[in-house]
Amino acid sequence: MLYSMTGFGRAEETINHRQVVVELKALNGKQFDVNTKLPPILRSYELDIRSLLANMLMRGTIDLTITVKQEGASKPMVVNTDLAVFYYNAMKQIAKQTGLAEDNVLSTLMRMPEVVAPDQDMLPDEEWEHVKGVIVKAAEDLMLHRQHEGEALLKDIVLRIGNIDKLHDMIVPLEPERIERVRTRINQWLEDMVGKEKIDGNRFEQEMIYYLERMDFSEEKIRLRQHCVYFNSTINENDMAIGRKLNFILQEIGREINTLGSKANHAEIQQIVINMKDELEKAKEQILNIL
Numbered sequence: 388m389l390y391s392m393t394g395f396g397r398a399e400e401t402i403n404h405r406q407v408v409v410e411l412k413a414l415n416g417k418q419f420d421v422n423t424k425l426p427p428i429l430r431s432y433e434l435d436i437r438s439l440l441a442n443m444l445m446r447g448t449i450d451l452t453i454t455v456k457q458e459g460a461s462k463p464m465v466v467n468t469d470l471a472v473f474y475y476n477a478m479k480q481i482a483k484q485t486g487l488a489e490d491n492v493l494s495t496l497m498r499m500p501e502v503v504a505p506d507q508d509m510l511p512d513e514e515w516e517h518v519k520g521v522i523v524k525a526a527e528d529l530m531l532h533r534q535h536e537g538e539a540l541l542k543d544i545v546l547r548i549g550n551i552d553k554l555h556d557m558i559v560p561l562e563p564e565r566i567e568r569v570r571t572r573i574n575q576w577l578e579d580m581v582g583k584e585k586i587d588g589n590r591f592e593q594e595m596i597y598y599l600e601r602m603d604f605s606e607e608k609i610r611l612r613q614h615c616v617y618f619n620s621t622i623n624e625n626d627m628a629i630g631r632k633l634n635f636i637l638q639e640i641g642r643e644i645n646t647l648g649s650k651a652n653h654a655e656i657q658q659i660v661i662n663m664k665d666e667l668e669k670a671k672e673q674i675l676n677i678l
Contacts, residue, residue, distance in 0.1 A: 389540055390537040390628075391536030391540055392414070392416070392446060393447070393536060394532035395412050395413070395532055397411070406456040407453065407454070407455055409521050409525040410451070410453075411449060414449075416446065418446065419447065421437055421449040422451065423451045424453070429518070431510075432510070432518075479492075541622065544674065547666045547669050548618055551611075551667065552612070554662055554663050555612060561656055604647050604651070608643075608647070610643050615640065618637070633674050634674050
């Protein structure tokens with residue numbers, strides 16, 4: 388079963404008069420990387436959250452947003468009374484020295500720096516365990532989304548490898564003609580250069596055998612077939628994160644296809660090789676999306 392690297396997950400729950408909303412978005416990434424947007428009350432648990440998500444999500448670029456609302460307020464506020472008194476005394480002294488009226492002192496105080504600030508209290512361990520459960524639910528929702536996208540990717544990738552396999556079969560009937568074309572072309576070249584009567588038949592056959600051995604791509608065809616079989620067996624393994632492994636196999640398939648092309652010396656086989664490369668590139672593009 389394949390899992391896409393992209394996806395979205397969300398979960399929410401009310402915990403002790405606090406509404407906790409967790410949202411996760413995953414994009415492609417070679418490693419695990421998480422960007423967090425946490426309320427102050429959860430900052431002390433950031434390392435725990437990162438470790439939890441790394442174990443569950445494995446790979447990709449993850450954007451995590453957690454919102455904690457309490458009694459209708461997304462950021463519970465507290466008033467720093469001591470600081471307000473300090474500001475008040477200073478303002479009162481300034482007003483006395485300048486003879487200004489002390490009207491609207493309260494509204495002015497409320498706007499002074501850090502007099503009114505978000506509540507920075509610590510989340511109790513018991514509530515943290517509940518919040519962690521909400522994060523787990525969001526991660527599970529994300530993995531479910533990844534699974535659904537992976538099913539579509541699986542169909543397309545299997546199709547591409549199957550097309551390479553079919554193109555491989557199309558080369559077989561062209562091989563006898565390929566050999567004969569090479570023999571005819573070299574023989575004609577020699578006749579034009581030195582004349583037919585001066586060609587040593589035995590030596591010509593020896594050189595042809597040597598030349599055709601260098602052109603032979605039987606081993607490449609066998610390895611290409613084996614790589615395709617291995618790819619299809621690997622893609623059906625019960626492993627959530629096989630994107631890297633599949634990418635390595637595609638690289639091996641690409642090497643064999645390139646060697647076929649360099650040894651082909653035949654226009655129709657070259658066209659088949661080009662089509663193979665096209666299917667391979669499409670498969671590689673999809674593998675980049677696999678977990």
